[in-house]
Amino acid sequence: xxxxxxxxxxxxxxxxxxxxxxxxxxxxxxxxxxxxxxxxxxxxxxxxxxxxxxxxxxxxxxxxxxxxxxxxxxxxxxxxxxxxxxxxxxxxxxxxxxxxxxxxxxxxxxxxxxxxxxxxxxxxxxxxxxxxxxxxxxxxxxxxxxxxxxxxxxxxxxxxxxxxxxxxxxxxxxxxxxxxxxxxxxxxxxxxxxxxxxxxxxxxxxxxxxxxxxxxxxxxxxxxxxxxxxxxxxxxxxxxxxxxxxxxxxxxxxxxxxxxxxxxxxxxxxxxxxxxxxxxxxxxxxxxxxxxxxxxxxxxxx
Numbered sequence: 001x002x003x004x005x006x007x008x009x010x011x012x013x014x015x016x017x018x019x020x021x022x023x024x025x026x027x028x029x030x031x032x033x034x035x036x037x038x039x040x041x042x043x044x045x046x047x048x049x050x051x052x053x054x055x056x057x058x059x060x061x062x063x064x065x066x067x068x069x070x071x072x073x074x075x076x077x078x079x080x081x082x083x084x085x086x087x088x089x090x091x092x093x094x095x096x097x098x099x100x101x102x103x104x105x106x107x108x109x110x111x112x113x114x115x116x117x118x119x120x121x122x123x124x125x126x127x128x129x130x131x132x133x134x135x136x137x138x139x140x141x142x143x144x145x146x147x148x149x150x151x152x153x154x155x156x157x158x159x160x161x162x163x164x165x166x167x168x169x170x171x172x173x174x175x176x177x178x179x180x181x182x183x184x185x186x187x188x189x190x191x192x193x194x195x196x197x198x199x200x201x202x203x204x205x206x207x208x209x210x211x212x213x214x215x216x217x218x219x220x221x222x223x224x225x226x227x228x229x230x231x232x233x234x235x236x237x238x239x240x241x242x243x244x245x246x247x248x249x250x251x252x253x254x255x256x257x258x259x260x261x262x263x264x265x266x267x268x269x270x271x272x273x274x275x276x277x278x279x280x281x282x283x284x285x286x287x288x289x290x291x292x293x294x295x296x297x298x299x300x301x302x
Contacts, residue, residue, distance in 0.1 A: 005053035009065030031115030050076025066092015071271030100199035121287035139193025207242030217286035223251035256284035
């Protein structure tokens with residue numbers, strides 16, 4: 001029997017995890033994985049739980065929840081010398097990272113993927129002294145995810161983000177940024193936002209960085225130039241189809257290291273949660289973790 005530590009958010013995804021926990025534990029046990037649990041109690045708790053699991057020598061850590069829970073687990077594992085493989089049960093509101101990596105949304109299939117035992121290396125991003133697995137960004141709209149109250153997310157799911165997004169549309173404003181990207185160059189201008197992507201799926205947009213790969217050692221960086229609301233709505237429409245990279249308001253570049261500074265006050269979003277403020281140095285940690293994945297490489301998120 002292998003030993004797993006299951007770290008789960010009891011309030012994620014309309015509290016599905018609390019209802020499914022006995023079934024999940026039984027399925028993992030039948031698959032040869034002896035699993036102990038830790039239910040998170042608040043912000044930062046999953047970081048401590050994941051760090052403790054790595055230090056105690058578990059054979060794997062399983063993150064059950066949304067992208068926020070997953071991000072905290074990553075932050076607990078990333079700076080440990082011995083990092084156990086990571087399994088994901090995507091029972092959160094958006095599950096961007098699971099969607100990007102083809103991890104099944106249904107708990108039974110996600111458990112079977114972990115039981116199968118196949119792992120692949122994945123890159124991790126570092127932002128100053130914090131880590132992210134999917135997305136880092138800054139600008140007024142990137143504050144959206146941590147502006148949405150957890151109770152509202154539990155009640156109405158993805159719709160909560162759209163409701164808050166409509167509210168913020170009237171307050172869109174550009175920010176003066178300086179971006180120095182290693183191997184690419186320097187950009188000094190007013191931008192609506194910047195996004196540093198480690199996967200294809202961000203914020204429910206499944207093709208926001210269509211050519212991004214989790215094991216190529218590079219970030220896909222999108223710089224969104226100053227524009228009015230009508231232009232922004234048009235750009236969002238293009239992004240839903242993955243056709244936005246050719247828009248003149250978008251600068252797309254690839255790098256493994258960049259620094260972003262500003263004379264303004266700009267908050268950072270790391271995997272959907274508050275990540276401090278600029279300035280920030282972003283660096284890539286290639287093949288830093290092992291992720292339980294589909295051996296065929298096919299996407300099975302459904």
